[in-house]
Amino acid sequence: MQMLHPTLSNLDEPVLEIIATVWGMKPIPKGKATLVDALTLWMLDPAHCEKAWDALMDEQRQALQTLIGSRGQMPLFMFGRLFGEVRRMGRGGIEREQPHKNPQSVAEGLYYRGFIAIGFEMGNSGAQPLVYVPEDFMLILPSHKTAYRDLEASPVVPNVTAVPLESV
16 A cells, blocks of 8 residues: 555646645645645645544544445445545646535545545456555544544433333
């Protein structure tokens, strides 16, 4: 599995700019190599990582936890069936569709936030596409945090009236 820096290096500059924006990086460095270096350091900072994790929707955190539970990677077709497809687009498509603001699937939301990547792994029948979380990035994700953490300690008792089965 790849590390974050080479993963980011494989992305187009418009996607990197979206990820930097979503992660709150200001100013966004110019030039792909500079942006990849700065974004790698930014995303591997535990405080930034936790803030980005907390901003995810529950479904997105669930998808990431599923992927982490699968050793950080899963065949693309399987991940797509579970969490939807990722529309990969260039600068024009990103400006028009705004996939980071209006993702059409859980997977797309994670991709344009930089939490998952799409790569290839050699299999018996050739290169197989897969979805993965970069190894060094996966190690600092606060995946122990869930939305259930802030629930009240006292249980909620529903207002239900019992009816004897004979009367039904």
